[in-house]
Amino acid sequence: MTDAATLHDKLHARLAQFARFGGTPEGGVHRPEATEANRDARRAFVEWLKAAGLEVRIDGIGNIFGLAALAGPDAPWVMTGSHLDSQPYGGRLDGTYGVLASTLAVETLVARHGAQRPAAVNFAVVSWTNEEGARYQPSVLGSQAYAGVFDYGWALDRVDGDGVRLRDALDAIGFLGTDMPAPRPAAFLELHIECGPLLERAGHRLGVFDRWWGCRKIELRFLGIPAHTGPTPMAERRDALVAAAELIGAVNALQHAFPDGALHCSVGRCAVKPNSPNVVPSEATLFVELRSPDPGVIADAHDRMQDAARAAADRQQVALEIRRDELRPAGRFSTDLQALAYAVAEGLGQSPMRLDTIAAHDAVPLARLCPSLVVATPSIGGICHAPDEDTAPEDLNLGFDLLYGMLERVLSHGLDGARNL
Amino acid sequence: MTDAATLHDKLHARLAQFARFGGTPEGGVHRPEATEANRDARRAFVEWLKAAGLEVRIDGIGNIFGLAALAGPDAPWVMTGSHLDSQPYGGRLDGTYGVLASTLAVETLVARHGAQRPAAVNFAVVSWTNEEGARYQPSVLGSQAYAGVFDYGWALDRVDGDGVRLRDALDAIGFLGTDMPAPRPAAFLELHIECGPLLERAGHRLGVFDRWWGCRKIELRFLGIPAHTGPTPMAERRDALVAAAELIGAVNALQHAFPDGALHCSVGRCAVKPNSPNVVPSEATLFVELRSPDPGVIADAHDRMQDAARAAADRQQVALEIRRDELRPAGRFSTDLQALAYAVAEGLGQSPMRLDTIAAHDAVPLARLCPSLVVATPSIGGICHAPDEDTAPEDLNLGFDLLYGMLERVLSHGLDGARNL
Numbered sequence: 050m051t052d053a054a055t056l057h058d059k060l061h062a063r064l065a066q067f068a069r070f071g072g073t074p075e076g077g078v079h080r081p082e083a084t085e086a087n088r089d090a091r092r093a094f095v096e097w098l099k100a101a102g103l104e105v106r107i108d109g110i111g112n113i114f115g116l117a118a119l120a121g122p123d124a125p126w127v128m129t130g131s132h133l134d135s136q137p138y139g140g141r142l143d144g145t146y147g148v149l150a151s152t153l154a155v156e157t158l159v160a161r162h163g164a165q166r167p168a169a170v171n172f173a174v175v176s177w178t179n180e181e182g183a184r185y186q187p188s189v190l191g192s193q194a195y196a197g198v199f200d201y202g203w204a205l206d207r208v209d210g211d212g213v214r215l216r217d218a219l220d221a222i223g224f225l226g227t228d229m230p231a232p233r234p235a236a237f238l239e240l241h242i243e244c245g246p247l248l249e250r251a252g253h254r255l256g257v258f259d260r261w262w263g264c265r266k267i268e269l270r271f272l273g274i275p276a277h278t279g280p281t282p283m284a285e286r287r288d289a290l291v292a293a294a295e296l297i298g299a300v301n302a303l304q305h306a307f308p309d310g311a312l313h314c315s316v317g318r319c320a321v322k323p324n325s326p327n328v329v330p331s332e333a334t335l336f337v338e339l340r341s342p343d344p345g346v347i348a349d350a351h352d353r354m355q356d357a358a359r360a361a362a363d364r365q366q367v368a369l370e371i372r373r374d375e376l377r378p379a380g381r382f383s384t385d386l387q388a389l390a391y392a393v394a395e396g397l398g399q400s401p402m403r404l405d406t407i408a409a410h411d412a413v414p415l416a417r418l419c420p421s422l423v424v425a426t427p428s429i430g431g432i433c434h435a436p437d438e439d440t441a442p443e444d445l446n447l448g449f450d451l452l453y454g455m456l457e458r459v460l461s462h463g464l465d466g467a468r469n470l
Numbered sequence: 471m472t473d474a475a476t477l478h479d480k481l482h483a484r485l486a487q488f489a490r491f492g493g494t495p496e497g498g499v500h501r502p503e504a505t506e507a508n509r510d511a512r513r514a515f516v517e518w519l520k521a522a523g524l525e526v527r528i529d530g531i532g533n534i535f536g537l538a539a540l541a542g543p544d545a546p547w548v549m550t551g552s553h554l555d556s557q558p559y560g561g562r563l564d565g566t567y568g569v570l571a572s573t574l575a576v577e578t579l580v581a582r583h584g585a586q587r588p589a590a591v592n593f594a595v596v597s598w599t600n601e602e603g604a605r606y607q608p609s610v611l612g613s614q615a616y617a618g619v620f621d622y623g624w625a626l627d628r629v630d631g632d633g634v635r636l637r638d639a640l641d642a643i644g645f646l647g648t649d650m651p652a653p654r655p656a657a658f659l660e661l662h663i664e665c666g667p668l669l670e671r672a673g674h675r676l677g678v679f680d681r682w683w684g685c686r687k688i689e690l691r692f693l694g695i696p697a698h699t700g701p702t703p704m705a706e707r708r709d710a711l712v713a714a715a716e717l718i719g720a721v722n723a724l725q726h727a728f729p730d731g732a733l734h735c736s737v738g739r740c741a742v743k744p745n746s747p748n749v750v751p752s753e754a755t756l757f758v759e760l761r762s763p764d765p766g767v768i769a770d771a772h773d774r775m776q777d778a779a780r781a782a783a784d785r786q787q788v789a790l791e792i793r794r795d796e797l798r799p800a801g802r803f804s805t806d807l808q809a810l811a812y813a814v815a816e817g818l819g820q821s822p823m824r825l826d827t828i829a830a831h832d833a834v835p836l837a838r839l840c841p842s843l844v845v846a847t848p849s850i851g852g853i854c855h856a857p858d859e860d861t862a863p864e865d866l867n868l869g870f871d872l873l874y875g876m877l878e879r880v881l882s883h884g885l886d887g888a889r890n891l
Contacts, residue, residue: 291719295715330740
């Protein structure tokens with residue numbers, strides 16, 4: 050058996066192991082942030098980092114780092130990883146694949162390092178807290194805090210749908226750390242499944258993300274008046290859910306206002322109170338997303354969405370409250386790291402497809418700190434955030450080989466050297 | 471202080487005590503069936519029954535009875551009571567008022583009985599399980615089981631939104647009883663707040679319910695496909711929430727298809743899965759209610775609702791599943807008991823208003839067993855199922871006096887005798 054085959058076997062064994070943490074009968078995982086299943090995955094990850102001889106750090110928001118100072122304290126740090134939290138009843142690969150592949154690549158390079166020429170960089174493996182934004186909003190929370198988008202205290206005070214603060218949830222699973230975060234990296238690399246159908250349809254086995262779409266995420270609430278659904282005269286009801294339903298329809302219809310799929314729009318979460326069959330709903334909270342590569346489209350869609358929300362509130366005579374309105378501008382990943390990815394892929398006999406990422410990734414906030422990049426493997430049927438999310442085993446191997454190859458080059462040649470090979 | 475004043479003081483003291491079981495900062499109560507707050511209220515109720523010397527029985531579905539066999543085992547039983555469960559974040563009077571007033575009236579009549587002529591009837595005070603239908607569906611569950619609409623085993627197997635069976639929830643609070651239920655009654659009387667604005671608007675202080683509206687309760691589910699709200703192409707989404715939103719709007723619009731308020735229609739509960747901000751909703755479950763005094767209106771509205779649901783499902787290419795579809799036909803309360811109520815009210819200087827009840831009440835299933843009646847006090851502003859649900863103290867006293875007077879007459883003269891006084 051070749052070295053590569055051994056590594057690939059290890060990768061699949063570890064993926065299978067991790068699929069059991071919060072594993073669901075449908076073959077996916079239910080591992081939202083700071084749940085017991087998430088704790089179990091975190092513990093297993095920490096054990097591997099320790100077994101590989103890496104220095105483990107758990108920072109104040111539960112980001113887990115494994116450090117290998119191969120090149121000494123003053124050398125640049127190259128960071129690689131993703132996240133271990135999942136969507137509710139989501140898939141086994143989203144995030145986990147990147148963390149496990151990064152760990153395996155770095156531990157292998159560390160083990161082999163003695164036989165190589167002197168190291169040009171240090172490595173840090175990372176699993177970021179609450180990437181999914183399923184249990185806590187905003188998403189990519191741990192990486193945003195690390196990148197200084199907001200401070201740790203604010204991030205820890207976020208509450209989930211049941212009012213549990215992230216601080217307390219992390220404390221309860223033993224992952225509210227006190228360590229210094231990893232040193233600021235000189236580059237960040239993330240391996241991820243595509244989460245879309247384009248690679249598969251174009252017949253490519255690897256993707257390199259060029260741009261990320263902008264995204265406006267709005268949480269808004271309609272406030273009506275609770276009342277008995279029986280005797281309360283229809284004209285006197287102030288039904289928050291009827292207003293919310295009108296807005297859900299309006300948000301969905303926005304897709305037709307912009308040609309050629311320029312806008313992706315959704316209401317993923319709808320929380321109703323008191324949510325009893327025989328009480329007129331007094332509160333309906335919606336989580337709206339508007340995504341586009343074009344800032345003008347997002348601004349226009351945002352205006353229309355607000356108009357529709359106000360019109361719905363007026364029609365039902367309910368109040369409207371904008372609770373959060375966050376714009377994540379579109380941007381571009383490091384062209385230097387893209388060039389490195391294409392070069393390594395070519396050595397693997399591949400010609401990756403240039404892609405936009407419409408999903409958020411931890412690599413996006415990291416791009417504020419350093420050159421950053423996401424490389425991707427195909428998602429079968431484009432399926433993501435669902436139990437049957439999958440990637441062909443040989444494509445998972447190929448993604449690993451790409452990441453490994455990129456890290457190997459920078460280990461030997463440094464970031465500048467690797468790019469100019 | 472007069473006897474009546476002492477009883478009124480006791481009534482208000484007990485209402486104040488019960489408002490603390492699950493009391494909310496807004497002045498309401500949060501006491502859904504088989505919660506800890508509900509357990510506390512049940513315990514206090516049982517203590518009072520015991521202190522009054524009544525025989526306490528807790529049956530297999532947690533209905534609590536307090537029996538006073540004043541007239542001997544072969545005499546008819548007159549039953550009176552309501553329920554101690556509340557809506558989520560509901561009001562302090564709905565149900566509780568009837569239970570506490572019934573208890574006080576019966577315990578007073580039992581205590582005074584020695585000085586009176588021989589008793590013509592026995593009394594049973596009752597608190598029925600899960601009247602509200604908030605945590606478990608269907609509503610008026612305990613009284614329906616007692617009335618033989620379905621059997622106890624089926625009722626105990628109902629599950630709440632978290633999958634907890636009623637059997638286990640009652641067991642956990644120590645109220646899955648093993649006693650025989652109370653003997654079949656010869657009459658059932660329920661004192662309740664109106665839960666609507668009509669008494670207040672007409673300037674009446676008492677109401678006597680004549681008819682109850684029919685109600686069709688439908689639980690249906692749209693089934694789509696979970697997917698990432700980012701990269702998934704808009705045209706490929708199968709969004710269950712968009713279909714649900716369309717139906718919520720259609721159900722609300724049904725009110726305009728029938729003139730003069732002949733239809734009350736609502737969607738009180740909407741449960742979404744996975745309900746994550748960045749996952750296309752794969753499940754949306756709606757609880758629809760259609761209420762009318764006219765069976766033809768309910769049937770027509772039901773047809774239109776089903777058409778709208780199918781159209782919404784087709785448009786979003788999601789599946790539609792009807793999970794429950796229950797018709798409770800309209801009906802009429804006992805005219806004999808109505809006559810008794812008017813007669814007693816006249817003695818109190820009142821002229822009660824004849825009302826329909828659009829809300830469900832335990833007295834409705836009881837009407838299958840025996841003459842049954844609900845009498846009502848005004849709801850300030852018509853507010854019900856809300857924390858600020860209230861009735862003026864003097865009207866609460868008057869409602870108590872009406873119930874007391876009715877029970878006092880039947881105690882002395884029997885059901886037939888009381889009617890013919």
